[in-house]
Amino acid sequence: MDDLLKVTPLCGRHEAAKALVAPFGGWNMPIQYDGIIAEHAWCRAKAALFDICHMGEFLFEGDFAAGGLEDVFTFSVATIPVGRSRYGFLLNENGGIVDDLIVFRLADDKAMIVVNAATAPNDFAVINDRLTGGVFTDISAGTGKLDIQGPLSRDVMVAAFGAEVAAIPYFRFTTMNLLGVEAIVSRTGYTGELGYEIFIPSHKVVDLWDLLLQDERVKPAGLGARDVLRLEVGYSLYGSDIDEATTPLEAGLEGFVDLAKNFVGKEALLHQKEQRVGRRKVAFEVNSRRSPRHHYELCFGGEGVGLVTSGVFSPMLGRGIGLGFVRPDLATVGTPLTIIHERVSMEATVCELPFYRGGSLRS
Amino acid sequence: MSIYFTKEHEWVKIKEGIAAVGISEHAAHELGDITFVELPAMGKVVKQFDMLGAIESVKAASDIYSPVSGKVVKVNEALNDAPEIVNESAEDAGWLAWVEIADEAELKSLMTREQYDEYLKTV
Numbered sequence: 001m002d003d004l005l006k007v008t009p010l011c012g013r014h015e016a017a018k019a020l021v022a023p024f025g026g027w028n029m030p031i032q033y034d035g036i037i038a039e040h041a042w043c044r045a046k047a048a049l050f051d052i053c054h055m056g057e058f059l060f061e062g063d064f065a066a067g068g069l070e071d072v073f074t075f076s077v078a079t080i081p082v083g084r085s086r087y088g089f090l091l092n093e094n095g096g097i098v099d100d101l102i103v104f105r106l107a108d109d110k111a112m113i114v115v116n117a118a119t120a121p122n123d124f125a126v127i128n129d130r131l132t133g134g135v136f137t138d139i140s141a142g143t144g145k146l147d148i149q150g151p152l153s154r155d156v157m158v159a160a161f162g163a164e165v166a167a168i169p170y171f172r173f174t175t176m177n178l179l180g181v182e183a184i185v186s187r188t189g190y191t192g193e194l195g196y197e198i199f200i201p202s203h204k205v206v207d208l209w210d211l212l213l214q215d216e217r218v219k220p221a222g223l224g225a226r227d228v229l230r231l232e233v234g235y236s237l238y239g240s241d242i243d244e245a246t247t248p249l250e251a252g253l254e255g256f257v258d259l260a261k262n263f264v265g266k267e268a269l270l271h272q273k274e275q276r277v278g279r280r281k282v283a284f285e286v287n288s289r290r291s292p293r294h295h296y297e298l299c300f301g302g303e304g305v306g307l308v309t310s311g312v313f314s315p316m317l318g319r320g321i322g323l324g325f326v327r328p329d330l331a332t333v334g335t336p337l338t339i340i341h342e343r344v345s346m347e348a349t350v351c352e353l354p355f356y357r358g359g360s361l362r363s
Numbered sequence: 364m365s366i367y368f369t370k371e372h373e374w375v376k377i378k379e380g381i382a383a384v385g386i387s388e389h390a391a392h393e394l395g396d397i398t399f400v401e402l403p404a405m406g407k408v409v410k411q412f413d414m415l416g417a418i419e420s421v422k423a424a425s426d427i428y429s430p431v432s433g434k435v436v437k438v439n440e441a442l443n444d445a446p447e448i449v450n451e452s453a454e455d456a457g458w459l460a461w462v463e464i465a466d467e468a469e470l471k472s473l474m475t476r477e478q479y480d481e482y483l484k485t486v
Contacts, residue, residue: 036421037396037447224395224421289399289446291419313398313421320399344417344424 008053009144009205019222025118025239027054030222039225040315043191044359047150048221049212052197053205056120057143058113058127062134069111072130072264073103074248074257080105084172085186088256090115090123091265095247095272099123100238102188104173112139112184112199116238130264144205149195149229151360152217157185157196160211165196170362179204179211190226192233192359231312231321233361234283234353240294241281241309241323247272250325252281279306280331283355284348286320286339289313292348296341298324305330308339316356320346366454367430367473369412370482374454375430375462375473382431382462384415389483391453394420400442400449403460407435411469416459418449429462431469437461 005028014021019030030051032039042048064070064078075088082105090098099119104112115123124138148156157165161178165185168174173186181201189195200208212218227237236242236251247265248257249272259266286292292311297304311322326337335350366376372390376383391397401417409415415429438460442448449457474482 032395035396037398228421289419291398291421291424293424313419 008051009202010051010053010209013206013209017220024223025054025116027117029054032222032224033220036224036228037315039221040228042219043150043193043221043225043229047148047153047156047218049218050147050221050226052145052147053202054117055145056115056117056123056140057199058124059137059139060111060113060134062109067134068130068132069134071262072127074263076258076261077103077111082107085188089248090126091263092244093265093268095265095268096244097242097246097248098126098244100236100242104184104186118239142202144200144202146198146205146208147189147195148212149189149191149193151194153195156212156215156217159215179207190235191229192354192356192361194360194363228312231310232314232316232356233359234355237310249273250277250279250281277328279325280328281323282326282331282350283323283353284337285317285351285355286346286348288346289319290346291320292322292339296339298326299338299340300330314355321355366476367470368479369428369430369473371428373428373430377464380464382433382464383458384430384460384462385458386418386427386449386453388453391450394418394423394425396421397446397449400446400459402438402442403435405435405438409433427459430473431462432465433462435460436463
């Protein structure tokens with residue numbers, strides 16, 4: 001094992017479960033336990049438990065406007081009601097996506113920012129540079145995170161921690177006592193299923209993991225299944241579908257950008273909007289079980305028009321699905337695309353998102 | 364019936380001049396959940412170690428090479444709708460194709476089960 005890779009408090013549990021472990025974003029993470037397809041199916045039908053301790057968490061305390069936090073992201077932090085969270089972006093001056101993230105409004109003068117693992121150190125530096133006041137802290141090391149996702153996850157959480165959990169609506173959270181410590185239980189996730197993201201002090205993560213797995217409706221799932229699940233509902237993966245060279249307008253994520261407020265990168269986005277984007281994200285379904293993969297070429301009329309950024313075999317659709325970027329004039333539903341990689345060629349059609357619509361997300 | 368293996372983890376079983384071809388249990392396990400099998404065309408003539416087909420899993424795509432020269436006389440069409448059979452039974456029900464064998468002398472360049480097991484310890 002690479003000594004430079006970080007491990008979560010659960011690495012012993014993953015080893016005991018004989019999980020396949022591999023590097024992800026600078027961390028040694030579980031990719032699969034029983035198998036990606038089986039774990040995917042369990043999440044869609046029951047409740048799957050994911051070790052997401054690698055993700056970064058920052059805390060801002062102070063006045064959002066005076067401290068400069070209000071102008072850091074593509075959305076307003078000050079207008080998030082306490083107890084709710086909001087998804088959006090940290091951009092560079094060119095409008096490129098430094099990271100996608102969620103801000104949790106903990107109190108009038110307190111917000112938690114949850115970011116991707118690989119980008120966390122740079123995110124912290126970038127945000128810190130833009131702040132003019134307040135207290136900004138990286139709390140990642142002391143913060144554990146488990147995601148429980150699947151149609152039975154509410155029942156599991158209620159059985160473990162009481163009816164309080166059942167009252168949390170989508171994209172809201174509550175702070176409650178779990179295992180004798182204060183934890184945040186948030187009705188959010190990355191699978192398209194009903195589920196919760198739980199933030200708990202890292203020294204309690206192993207206990208929480210063991211407790212939830214005592215419920216026979218719960219099984220662990222790795223990052224392999226997580227990737228299939230997120231792509232079936234069309235969520236972008238940072239580093240694959242979006243990056244510093246991609247703007248939210250190109251990525252079809254302008255819904256998470258509030259152009260009525262100030263933020264770094266806004267001028268570039270306004271300019272790009274006026275000039276029109278040079279490429280645009282599309283979702284496509286393959287007409288067979290073949291899987292498109294990252295960096296396969298997208299062709300139209302025999303001509304290369306873009307690249308696949310994410311691709312996978314979708315167990316729910318029984319065919320290959322993917323995301324990629326093409327010339328804007330081709331980014332319309334129904335456009336036929338040919339996906340080429342070496343001698344492999346597959347036919348695909350541009351479609352709407354999400355690919356899979358049967359999830360329990362809002363149930 | 365003898366079974367022979369290639370370094371690329373294909374197996375071949377010979378019976379009355381016909382070679383059944385598949386991938387080893389080791390290969391199926393390494394690939395993980397298999398989601399698509401590209402079978403050769405019926406009647407295709409292949410040389411030993413030429414590409415015969417391909418297998419895709421959630422994790423990877425890999426080509427399958429023919430352990431022997433010959434003509435494809437049968438393909439396992441059940442794999443079109445249920446490629447997971449390869450995971451469940453790689454060295455039996457998960458066969459990919461039958462090849463009418465051109466030259467049995469080619470088997471000498473393959474490994475026996477014992478040799479393959481030893482080989483797996485080195486890869």
